[in-house]
Amino acid sequence: MSDIIAQLEVKRAEAMLGGGQKRIDSQHAKGKLTARERIEILLDEGSFEEIDMYVEHNCVDFGMEETKIAGDGVVTGSGTINGRLIFVFSQDFTVFGGSLSERHAEKICKILENAMKVGAPVIGINDSGGARIQEGVASLGGYADVFQRNVLASGVVPQLSLIMGPCAGGAVYSPAMTDFIFMVKDSSYMFVTGPDVVKTVTNEIVTQEELGGAVTHTTKTSVADVAYENDIEALLAARDFIDYMPLSNREEVPERPTADPWDRLEESLDTLIPANANQPYDMHEVIRKMVDEGEFFEIQPAHADNIICGFGRMEGSTVGVVANQPMVLAGCLDINASKKAARFVRYCDAFNIPIVTLVDVPGFLPGTSQEHNGIIKHGAKLLFAYAEATVPKITIITRKAYGGAYDVMASKHLRGDLNYAWPTAEIAVMGAKGAVEIIFRGKTTEEIAEHTAEYEARFANPFIAAQKGFIDEVIMPHSTRRRVALGLRKLRNKQLENPWKKHDNIPL
Numbered sequence: 001m002s003d004i005i006a007q008l009e010v011k012r013a014e015a016m017l018g019g020g021q022k023r024i025d026s027q028h029a030k031g032k033l034t035a036r037e038r039i040e041i042l043l044d045e046g047s048f049e050e051i052d053m054y055v056e057h058n059c060v061d062f063g064m065e066e067t068k069i070a071g072d073g074v075v076t077g078s079g080t081i082n083g084r085l086i087f088v089f090s091q092d093f094t095v096f097g098g099s100l101s102e103r104h105a106e107k108i109c110k111i112l113e114n115a116m117k118v119g120a121p122v123i124g125i126n127d128s129g130g131a132r133i134q135e136g137v138a139s140l141g142g143y144a145d146v147f148q149r150n151v152l153a154s155g156v157v158p159q160l161s162l163i164m165g166p167c168a169g170g171a172v173y174s175p176a177m178t179d180f181i182f183m184v185k186d187s188s189y190m191f192v193t194g195p196d197v198v199k200t201v202t203n204e205i206v207t208q209e210e211l212g213g214a215v216t217h218t219t220k221t222s223v224a225d226v227a228y229e230n231d232i233e234a235l236l237a238a239r240d241f242i243d244y245m246p247l248s249n250r251e252e253v254p255e256r257p258t259a260d261p262w263d264r265l266e267e268s269l270d271t272l273i274p275a276n277a278n279q280p281y282d283m284h285e286v287i288r289k290m291v292d293e294g295e296f297f298e299i300q301p302a303h304a305d306n307i308i309c310g311f312g313r314m315e316g317s318t319v320g321v322v323a324n325q326p327m328v329l330a331g332c333l334d335i336n337a338s339k340k341a342a343r344f345v346r347y348c349d350a351f352n353i354p355i356v357t358l359v360d361v362p363g364f365l366p367g368t369s370q371e372h373n374g375i376i377k378h379g380a381k382l383l384f385a386y387a388e389a390t391v392p393k394i395t396i397i398t399r400k401a402y403g404g405a406y407d408v409m410a411s412k413h414l415r416g417d418l419n420y421a422w423p424t425a426e427i428a429v430m431g432a433k434g435a436v437e438i439i440f441r442g443k444t445t446e447e448i449a450e451h452t453a454e455y456e457a458r459f460a461n462p463f464i465a466a467q468k469g470f471i472d473e474v475i476m477p478h479s480t481r482r483r484v485a486l487g488l489r490k491l492r493n494k495q496l497e498n499p500w501k502k503h504d505n506i507p508l
């Protein structure tokens with residue numbers, strides 16, 4: 001018996017070494033952790049239970065039958081983050097460059113299936129040279145098997161991808177179908193075809209970093225959500241992030257005890273809005289003063305920052321916050337902002353996360369660039385997302401809510417549950433000057449100025465909307481947290497269902 005146990009220990013130790021010490025050293029030299037080191041940081045200490053440690057590839061071409069490494073390039077299993085169950089797979093670059101074989105794919109599929117069965121999030125750590133070249137089509141099939149499970153798991157359990165090394169070719173499409181992607185600066189990249197192919201086909205000379213590094217994907221493309229300086233920072237952020245998430249679409253959002261009083265008043269918000277309507281202010285201040293302990297996990301902070309999306313807590317429970325940012329493009333909705341917020345709203349709705357919307361929006365961004373690139377279709381995404389969402393929706397208009405953007409931003413007409421306005425709110429078809437120039441075309445400058453003042457006096461306030469019941473209450477800015485907390489409490493048992501359908505047809 002003791003012999004057998006000793007043999008098992010040896011087998012385990014071999015498997016733990018993956019592709020060997022030399023390759024582990026080379027991984028460290030690149031500033032990267034190994035697959036197992038990453039899992040150790042990600043999960044609660046000692047909580048990881050590995051499965052399929054002895055799985056080997058089944059390839060017999062190119063002398064592969066001579067080189068079998070236990071685990072076949074991916075470490076899989078489950079553990080906990082702050083005591084809550086999480087499934088994880090972590091590709092091991094020291095084993096055939098973390099490339100995906102048929103068996104490697106089967107291990108990932110098993111994790112996704114197990115997670116769906118019991119209802120727990122999946123975190124995938126990607127560090128891979130793509131399809132296992134020696135296996136050919138078997139590996140491509142393996143990828144498709146993973147894609148299929150990513151899609152089935154979408155909206156059932158939260159899926160987070162951490163990109164911590166190369167992620168090329170079709171390999172990018174598994175992370176792309178998960179809910180959120182975190183990348184590491186200077187050591188991770190994602191592209192469909194690498195710099196060499198790009199040069200051959202288009203003659204462009206571009207580095208890996210420029211083509212698909214963390215900065216490119218978190219600023220320009222929005223393929224990824226947040227970029228971190230190194231593996232450890234990204235893994236710790238993933239722990240924080242998961243703390244906001246329900247385990248599945250069948251669960252309520254998690255609750256975390258907080259010492260922050262639910263009725264904390266923030267007098268400083270009463271003077272936040274500048275006297276001049278064209279002067280910006282930082283909407284982050286409203287968010288941080290509203291949520292528990294000022295803690296806010298922002299999604300895509302470096303992309304389309306004319307809209308802010310992220311997670312906070314109210315009375316310990318997760319909320320999704322969407323907010324126009326007057327500091328960037330005056331808070332206008334453009335294509336990128338609409339796409340960013342639409343996906344965020346849909347995620348919240350899929351996972352029972354109430355949405356708090358803070359509105360200061362002068363409208364959709366005008367211009368040929370926006371029109372010719374399809375602002376109609378992309379703006380419709382956000383409109384669609386808010387309109388279909390059945391989770392509790394609380395909206396606060398702090399200043400401008402003009403035109404179509406008023407409708408879009410979780411208005412009463414899109415089944416907003418509680419629609420509040422600060423006394424500084426201006427709810428109108430458009431800004432006073434623009435409106436008057438259209439209605440009183442041809443009038444003198446003096447007359448225009450007079451009518452503008454008249455229009456402002458009549459419409460630059462929340463009361464016309466309030467008279468019609470489109471605004472439930474005009475609230476004092478300092479009581480925002482209190483009103484939102486109270487509202488969420490009352491909406492806890494909200495029941496609302498959309499008509500049965502196979503699925504909707506959101507404008508893609």
Ligand code: HXC
Nearest residue numbers: 096097099128129130131132133140143166168169170171
């Ligand atoms: C098998 C691979 C591999 C792969 C790397 N290796 N990629 N083995 N299949 N796809 C092995 C290498 O042979 C090497 O083995 C070890 O991993 C480390 O690789 P290096 O090249 O030494 O590392 P590095 O210099 O860091 O370069 C990493 C890399 C490069 C940029 C990822 O290895 C690379 O370009 N690999 C090929 C990428 C690729 O074209 N993949 C297929 C994409 S097509 P030893 O034994 O020397 O340590 C695809 C289609 C999917 O993925 C479609 C799905 C729909």
